[in-house]
Amino acid sequence: MRVFPHIGIKDIICVSLSGDNLKLAYAKISPTRKELVDLVSYEIQGLSDEEISKSVRSSLNSLKLNAPEVIVTVPSHATIAKNIEIPSLDPNEIREIVDLQAGRHTPYSREEIVIDYINIGAYRENYTKILLVIVTLSVIRRQIDILEKAGLRIEKVFFAPELIARYASHLLKGGQADAVRTVIHVDANFTDFINVCKGEVIFVRSIPIGKQHLSTEQDRYEARFIDEVKKSLETYQSEDIASMPEEIILTGAIREEGELQELLGKMFYVPVKFLPYLEHAPLSSGELKKSLSAGQDSFLDVAAPLLITSRLNINLIPEEIKLRKKFEEKSKDLVTAGVYIMTILAVLCLILIGEIFFRATYLKNLTDKYDPVIQSSKNLEKSFSQIRLIKRELKDRYISLEVLFELYNLIPIDIQLNGIKYSSQGRFSIEGNSRTMGTVFSFIGDMEESKFFKNVESKRTTKRKEGNEEIVDFEIVCTLDSEWGVTE
Numbered sequence: 001m002r003v004f005p006h007i008g009i010k011d012i013i014c015v016s017l018s019g020d021n022l023k024l025a026y027a028k029i030s031p032t033r034k035e036l037v038d039l040v041s042y043e044i045q046g047l048s049d050e051e052i053s054k055s056v057r058s059s060l061n062s063l064k065l066n067a068p069e070v071i072v073t074v075p076s077h078a079t080i081a082k083n084i085e086i087p088s089l090d091p092n093e094i095r096e097i098v099d100l101q102a103g104r105h106t107p108y109s110r111e112e113i114v115i116d117y118i119n120i121g122a123y124r125e126n127y128t129k130i131l132l133v134i135v136t137l138s139v140i141r142r143q144i145d146i147l148e149k150a151g152l153r154i155e156k157v158f159f160a161p162e163l164i165a166r167y168a169s170h171l172l173k174g175g176q177a178d179a180v181r182t183v184i185h186v187d188a189n190f191t192d193f194i195n196v197c198k199g200e201v202i203f204v205r206s207i208p209i210g211k212q213h214l215s216t217e218q219d220r221y222e223a224r225f226i227d228e229v230k231k232s233l234e235t236y237q238s239e240d241i242a243s244m245p246e247e248i249i250l251t252g253a254i255r256e257e258g259e260l261q262e263l264l265g266k267m268f269y270v271p272v273k274f275l276p277y278l279e280h281a282p283l284s285s286g287e288l289k290k291s292l293s294a295g296q297d298s299f300l301d302v303a304a305p306l307l308i309t310s311r312l313n314i315n316l317i318p319e320e321i322k323l324r325k326k327f328e329e330k331s332k333d334l335v336t337a338g339v340y341i342m343t344i345l346a347v348l349c350l351i352l353i354g355e356i357f358f359r360a361t362y363l364k365n366l367t368d369k370y371d372p373v374i375q376s377s378k379n380l381e382k383s384f385s386q387i388r389l390i391k392r393e394l395k396d397r398y399i400s401l402e403v404l405f406e407l408y409n410l411i412p413i414d415i416q417l418n419g420i421k422y423s424s425q426g427r428f429s430i431e432g433n434s435r436t437m438g439t440v441f442s443f444i445g446d447m448e449e450s451k452f453f454k455n456v457e458s459k460r461t462t463k464r465k466e467g468n469e470e471i472v473d474f475e476i477v478c479t480l481d482s483e484w485g486v487t488e
Helices: 049-061 091-105 137-149 160-171 211-216 218-238 259-268 286-293 300-307 319-410 437-449
Strands: 010-018 021-030 033-043 069-074 080-086 113-122 128-136 154-159 180-186 191-197 200-207 247-252 272-274 415-422 427-434 453-466 469-480
Touching (some): 021 049, 033 049, 160 180, 191 218, 200 218, 218 259, 247 259
Antiparallel strands (some): 080 128
């Protein structure tokens, strides 16, 4: 029992909308299995686009789809397919030349058509043969609008003959590698004449005769059908594309071997094989295969893209859809990059928060562990500051006594001091008087020689009369030496 049965399963819907019929194919594809779940066809002749959208929507309502991939196939009768030669062997130059010259092969302007091509191979010197496929933009847009109204978004637009050729080549693996095969795919109202070489389409022509014509008026339309096949071979031969076909493969709405197969063999003298594609299709039930066998339609063009795995050359999706897809892909890339960036930032934030939390926890543990030591150190620092303050006070007192004692020893007998001033910045000044000016200058000289004083100078000296004597008033300023001066 699978726990998650839908994981790895992809829903794919293929639509063919042209002419009088609407065909739908629905498949479930997983890494190990491909299964066609449903194949339906509707008559849409006379219906409006809105009614066609409702038909598509109603057919899908019963299916439980999970974001299906939508593919549209364009039949050969809705396109212009031309074999042309390009004077270049460089793939980039070939695409540029095709893009410039595509308008010459159709009455429509370049803006009104969608083009793509298949590179058939080198031809002569510096020439490349290609199969150019052109479809009008209005045809593609109509199908896109109808399907978008039905709630489906188109992913790819394929060329039906290329799908048919790839699937037929996959089933018919025998034969020479370079041999050309003709695949005649009969549908309800049209037939595809496809020449295939090495699994690639090299020539396409649409024949306006289908299973309905051959069923209602067999004698009349069989002759016309053979004549159209003959014209197709003659056209192919005249364009000198490759060798003539060695084998004809009859498939599509032709359900069994019959007169048509024998008639083709007799007319063109080549082996004609009947390819019952339904026998090789992985249908979900036998009832589905039985119901399809009784119909007039061929579902090969819508079933093939769901079953083949090889990469196709032609994608006829309009440029605006391609640009929209590129924009969406870039938007998804930007969103993805944004998610990655936010995820990385979130992880970095978590790491940073974890680191901060770890460090905070570690710091708290250290704090709790060493808090007694920290408190003891603070108390010790406080005690040390007090002791240092006491030492400074004691030192200042001692210095004051030393300075006064030094000053006492230096003062001459005939000098009288009137005042001594000392500032916290270490400025020291002495005011006094003397009987002679020489005594003052001698005192200044003695102070300069002392270890306690420096920058000794006389700030003021004035003479005055006191009775019969002459008195000299003076003021001496100096600074205490740093060793004896202001302390911290």
